[in-house]
Amino acid sequence: MSHCLNGLAVATELYHNTVRRSIETLGRRFAAGIEDIGHCAALLAESAFWILLGRWFKQRVRSSAVIQEMMNIGVNAVPVLTILALANGAMMAMQGIYTLREFGGESQVISGIALSVTREFGVLIAGIVVAARSGSAIAARIGTMQMAQEIDALRVMGISPVRYLVAPILVAMLIMMPLLTVLSNTMAILGGGAFSVMELHISLGTYIERVLTVLAPSDLMQGLGKSLVFGVLIALLASSNGFSANGGAEGLGRATTRSVVLCIGAIVVADMIFTFFLVVR
Numbered sequence: 701m702s703h704c705l706n707g708l709a710v711a712t713e714l715y716h717n718t719v720r721r722s723i724e725t726l727g728r729r730f731a732a733g734i735e736d737i738g739h740c741a742a743l744l745a746e747s748a749f750w751i752l753l754g755r756w757f758k759q760r761v762r763s764s765a766v767i768q769e770m771m772n773i774g775v776n777a778v779p780v781l782t783i784l785a786l787a788n789g790a791m792m793a794m795q796g797i798y799t800l801r802e803f804g805g806e807s808q809v810i811s812g813i814a815l816s817v818t819r820e821f822g823v824l825i826a827g828i829v830v831a832a833r834s835g836s837a838i839a840a841r842i843g844t845m846q847m848a849q850e851i852d853a854l855r856v857m858g859i860s861p862v863r864y865l866v867a868p869i870l871v872a873m874l875i876m877m878p879l880l881t882v883l884s885n886t887m888a889i890l891g892g893g894a895f896s897v898m899e900l901h902i903s904l905g906t907y908i909e910r911v912l913t914v915l916a917p918s919d920l921m922q923g924l925g926k927s928l929v930f931g932v933l934i935a936l937l938a939s940s941n942g943f944s945a946n947g948g949a950e951g952l953g954r955a956t957t958r959s960v961v962l963c964i965g966a967i968v969v970a971d972m973i974f975t976f977f978l979v980v981r
Contacts, residue, residue: 774876789891842942
């Protein structure tokens with residue numbers, strides 16, 4: 701009987717220890733998440749300060765750095781974004797036509813493509829491409845500088861690392877993300893049109909005319925507004941993960957991976973919130 705009681709006591713203690721460790725782990729992760737949010741907010745505030753008031757302190761954000769970031773973020777992403785947007789538009793047309801054909805409404809797929817692309821999928825594809833391609837590069841570059849103590853060297857020389865590194869990225873994101881969204885919308889609509897022309901036996905001119913008839917300025921502005929938010933999220937999350945990188949090559953890999961995961965996750969969650977308030981409400 702005493703052995704059973706001792707075993708029960710040990711099991712109970714193990715259970716309580718496991719629960720306590722789980723709660724401690726959850727608390728630490730929650731605190732780390734709050735810290736990350738605070739760090740991103742601080743980066744945003746400091747970047748906005750240097751962008752708007754830097755010239756008054758004779759430390760303005762360099763236009764050459766902004767142009768270089770625009771090239772890295774936007775221009776170099778055009779080929780892969782074009783291919784993915786075309787493929788996505790064609791896929792939407794395939795699914796829409798073959799699904800609606802059962803109900804005799806395959807002609808309505810044009811309206812579905814136009815509205816879905818401009819409101820949701822065009823900006824979502826652009827955001828994911830930039831997050832995966834540029835977000836990882838930003839985190840890796842800043843992380844490498846952090847571990848090589850180049851960030852500390854900038855501070856010693858009296859140069860703000862946020863002004864020098866983050867502010868140009870933020871400005872470039874705000875410029876290039878809407879442009880990439882327009883490109884993504886155009887390519888996705890053309891990709892859907894290429895398949896629709898073959899399946900619905902209409903001309904490309906008729907397809908484009910129907911697309912323009914369905915779309916309203918508010919549909920385009922909805923996607924462009926999202927693109928600005930997505931650009932800010934990518935810039936802040938990628939930079940924050942770069943500044944927090946440590947532990948050599950392995951730590952840099954973790955920071956880069958975490959940057960991509962958080963950027964894409966933040967984009968999807970932000971898009972869901974936008975959709976809830978703009979469509980459901």
